[in-house]
Amino acid sequence: MPPAAPRSGDAIFASVERVNAELFTLTYGAIVRQLLTDLEEVEEVNKQLDQMGYNIGIRLIDEFLAKSNVSRCVDFKETAEMIAKVGFKMFLGVTASVMNWDADGTCCSIVLEDNPLVDFVELPDTCQGLYYCNILSGVIRGALEMVAMKTEVTWIRDMLRGDDAYELQVKLLKQVPEEYPYKDDE
Amino acid sequence: MTSTACFIIVSRNDIPIYEAEVGSAAKREDAAQLHQFVLHAALDIVQDLAWTTSAMFLKAIDRFNDLVVSVYVTAGHTRFMLLHDSRNEDGIKSFFQEVHELYIKILLNPLYLPGSRITSSHFDTKVRALTRKYL
Numbered sequence: 409m410p411p412a413a414p415r416s417g418d419a420i421f422a423s424v425e426r427v428n429a430e431l432f433t434l435t436y437g438a439i440v441r442q443l444l445t446d447l448e449e450v451e452e453v454n455k456q457l458d459q460m461g462y463n464i465g466i467r468l469i470d471e472f473l474a475k476s477n478v479s480r481c482v483d484f485k486e487t488a489e490m491i492a493k494v495g496f497k498m499f500l501g502v503t504a505s506v507m508n509w510d511a512d513g514t515c516c517s518i519v520l521e522d523n524p525l526v527d528f529v530e531l532p533d534t535c536q537g538l539y540y541c542n543i544l545s546g547v548i549r550g551a552l553e554m555v556a557m558k559t560e561v562t563w564i565r566d567m568l569r570g571d572d573a574y575e576l577q578v579k580l581l582k583q584v585p586e587e588y589p590y591k592d593d594e
Numbered sequence: 595m596t597s598t599a600c601f602i603i604v605s606r607n608d609i610p611i612y613e614a615e616v617g618s619a620a621k622r623e624d625a626a627q628l629h630q631f632v633l634h635a636a637l638d639i640v641q642d643l644a645w646t647t648s649a650m651f652l653k654a655i656d657r658f659n660d661l662v663v664s665v666y667v668t669a670g671h672t673r674f675m676l677l678h679d680s681r682n683e684d685g686i687k688s689f690f691q692e693v694h695e696l697y698i699k700i701l702l703n704p705l706y707l708p709g710s711r712i713t714s715s716h717f718d719t720k721v722r723a724l725t726r727k728y729l
Contacts, residue, residue, distance in 0.1 A: 437703075437704025440704060441705060528699055529704065530716070532705055532706070532713065533713070535705060
């Protein structure tokens with residue numbers, strides 16, 4: 409049986425079950441607010457959001473690969489395109505673009521023009537250092553780690569802080585080869 | 595077109611959470627305090643009146659010299675109070691409705707605690723633009 413062709417982000421988005429955008433936004437807002445109340449330190453909340461994103465990412469990658477039928481990506485450039493065009497479209501319904509590739513092709517920026525997580529949100533003065541969408545950086549980091557890439561994801565631009573778009577910098581640290589959990593010679 | 599007006603938003607616990615003074619009053623200092631005093635004195639009347647009707651817009655509920663107090667009560671008992679000297683009731687009703695929409699957007703912000711002061715400069719700019727438009 410020939411392998412199924414990879415599906416585009418739009419096609420998958422149209423076929424999965426969807427949830428009300430306001431419910432999603434308000435739920436995420438409630439999570440962030442509760443974290444702020446519990447942890448009080450903005451840095452701690454950032455770290456916790458990243459950790460939560462990581463836990464989501466390591467599980468999300470399986471769903472992504474199952475639904476999208478993509479074949480193995482040839483290089484990191486293709487991986488970044490996959491995340492931006494298929495991944496974001498599939499799970500958030502927004503299309504991101506990839507830009508600012510560096511010379512070795514290991515570092516790029518994913519730019520989001522709109523972001524459903526931050527509808528109606530305005531950062532008050534008490535939370536100025538907060539990366540409200542830090543969960544997204546954790547998701548990307550976790551998902552890529554499960555496909556053998558160790559990455560570092562940081563926020564370059566954040567609309568809640570006054571910039572004009574959301575920009576995430578994804579930097580490939582190293583490719584980790586598959587390790588078998590048991591030794592060959594036993 | 596420019597008339598004196600004082601707009602405050604009072605939460606259900608009778609705490610003012612937003613104030614805006616607009617208009618071309620000659621003596622600004624004591625006029626501002628007088629306006630706020632009149633509006634707060636009208637709160638008792640609002641409290642009684644709010645339970646008698648299911649409408650949100652309570653029209654003109656009190657008068658002071660030539661100034662009139664109009665009030666709009668939201669579903670959460672947040673009161674928008676306007677002290678003004680114009681007679682344009684439809685304009686005031688539309689003003690209240692638009693401010694209500696802006697207020698709902700503030701409420702949807704998960705990082706805003708309902709009942710606390712509204713510090714958003716965006717909200718302030720928009721409200722002032724609305725006062726110029728409708729009053």
